[in-house]
Amino acid sequence: MQPAEARVVSIHYLEILTADVVSGGIHRRTNDVVEFACKELAIALQPQVVWIRSVPKGTATEILNRWKQVPGNLTVGKRLPVKSLDKEIKGGYTPLDLNEIWIQRDLDFPTLEFVAAHEVRHTWQKARHPDVFDDYCRAECDAYAYAYEALERYLEKCRKEDFTPEIRSDIEQKRESVRFKLSQHCPHVRFEAINA
Numbered sequence: 001m002q003p004a005e006a007r008v009v010s011i012h013y014l015e016i017l018t019a020d021v022v023s024g025g026i027h028r029r030t031n032d033v034v035e036f037a038c039k040e041l042a043i044a045l046q047p048q049v050v051w052i053r054s055v056p057k058g059t060a061t062e063i064l065n066r067w068k069q070v071p072g073n074l075t076v077g078k079r080l081p082v083k084s085l086d087k088e089i090k091g092g093y094t095p096l097d098l099n100e101i102w103i104q105r106d107l108d109f110p111t112l113e114f115v116a117a118h119e120v121r122h123t124w125q126k127a128r129h130p131d132v133f134d135d136y137c138r139a140e141c142d143a144y145a146y147a148y149e150a151l152e153r154y155l156e157k158c159r160k161e162d163f164t165p166e167i168r169s170d171i172e173q174k175r176e177s178v179r180f181k182l183s184q185h186c187p188h189v190r191f192e193a194i195n196a
């Protein structure tokens with residue numbers, strides 16, 4: 001038997017922000033999509049949106065050290081202000097053990113709307129298809145395929161004036177690019193939303 005190759009895992013850091021880091025407009029836009037997708041997917045208990053930003057390791061350490069010095073912060077049950085993950089989070093993240101979706105604070109239109117729909121779909125997977133949620137390829141093929149379709153339905157219904165031909169073709173290009181990448185990485189899984 002060949003010795004197992006040492007795998008290099010790179011660690012990425014997120015700062016968990018307070019709700020006031022984004023404007024009321026961003027909150028409204030996000031909640032609107034979360035509500036829309038929860039309704040479509042019959043999710044009764046909406047996940048809470050948590051804002052994040054990617055930070056380098058040094059910054060994460062500084063944030064954590066400062067936080068530890070604030071009296072009371074180390075009380076049991078208080079959430080740490082940073083989280084390390086073995087993957088890079090460009091848009092959003094859905095933690096397994098919390099009814100939350102984590103979203104990068106600086107996304108523009110309609111990426112924010114897309115990410116919100118994508119993460120709500122992961123919430124749905126956790127509740128209805130945990131085997132899908134646990135399997136990277138099945139989870140992402142389903143969540144990406146669903147979110148592009150849901151985004152189009154949402155824009156058509158709720159933001160028609162902003163659903164311009166440019167935005168339509170931008171969404172189509174992104175969908176094709178993701179479809180191609182996933183077909184390389186996950187050739188055994190179809191790029192489609194699984195049946196509810």
Ligand SMILES: [Zn+2]
Pocket residue numbers: 118122139140143
């Ligand atoms: Zn995903």
